[in-house]
Amino acid sequence: MVIELKELLTTADKEQTFEAKLEQTSVMVSGVEYPIVKQSPFTLSMKNVSNRELCISADLEIVVSIPCDRCLEAVRRTLSLQIAEKLKLDGAGEIVAEEEETADYMIGSGLDVDKLIYGEILVNWPAKVLCKEDCRGICSKCGTNLNIRTCDCDQTELDPRMAVIQDIFNQFKEV
Ligand SMILES: [Zn+2]
Ligand SMILES: [Zn+2]
Incomplete structure (x- = not known):
């Protein structure tokens, strides 16, 4: 208009x-x-x-x-x-x-x-939008919405803190 x-x-x-x-x-x-x-x-x-x-x-x-x-x-x-x-x-x-x-x-x-x-x-566009503060997201392997149900996929590599620890382990192995 x-x-x-x-x-x-x-x-x-x-x-x-x-x-x-x-x-x-x-x-x-x-x-x-x-x-x-x-x-x-x-x-x-x-x-x-x-x-x-x-x-x-x-x-x-x-x-x-x-x-x-x-x-x-x-x-x-x-x-x-x-x-x-x-x-x-x-x-x-x-x-x-x-x-x-x-x-x-x-x-x-x-x-x-x-x-x-x-x-x-x-x-005014929001920088971040979450359905709820503790939204669990979707499984990157099988696509399951983890707020609704859990899946049997191995989630360890999804946690960045775990990835860092795994890197350290791998470094030790290489030495
Ligand atoms: Zn969500
Ligand atoms: Zn899954």
Whole structure:
């Protein structure tokens, strides 16, 4: 959804609110597509401050589905997004040129809501996602989800501490 801001950009101290909604139903992060499983319309507030600054603000929550880092089970994560953008205006109804690069959600005097929110999603993207703190992951040999059942595979080499001890043993053997 693109909101036309020409009037707001050219009218000093004008304030406007919009009921906005994301059109995208998934989000691309580092080349992987994650579904947005829940979102609701939100209020986008904007203010032209003395023809010098455009303030854009919004608060919203979305729920995304991300696989657990260890067992790959889908985990629902709520992202709380707070938009608080300030763009300098040149007094003649235009955003100053040097800000056009950072504000990639502006297309001329139109504001692309999805792009604006997308930038904030990336900033808030969780670095690590686990279905639970002590997720046991999946067996690297047979693929069993070890949270659900155990398997008979030899797991010793999966433990990095064991690998170090084994290296030491092997060194002794070589001498
Ligand atoms: Zn897990
Ligand atoms: Zn196994």
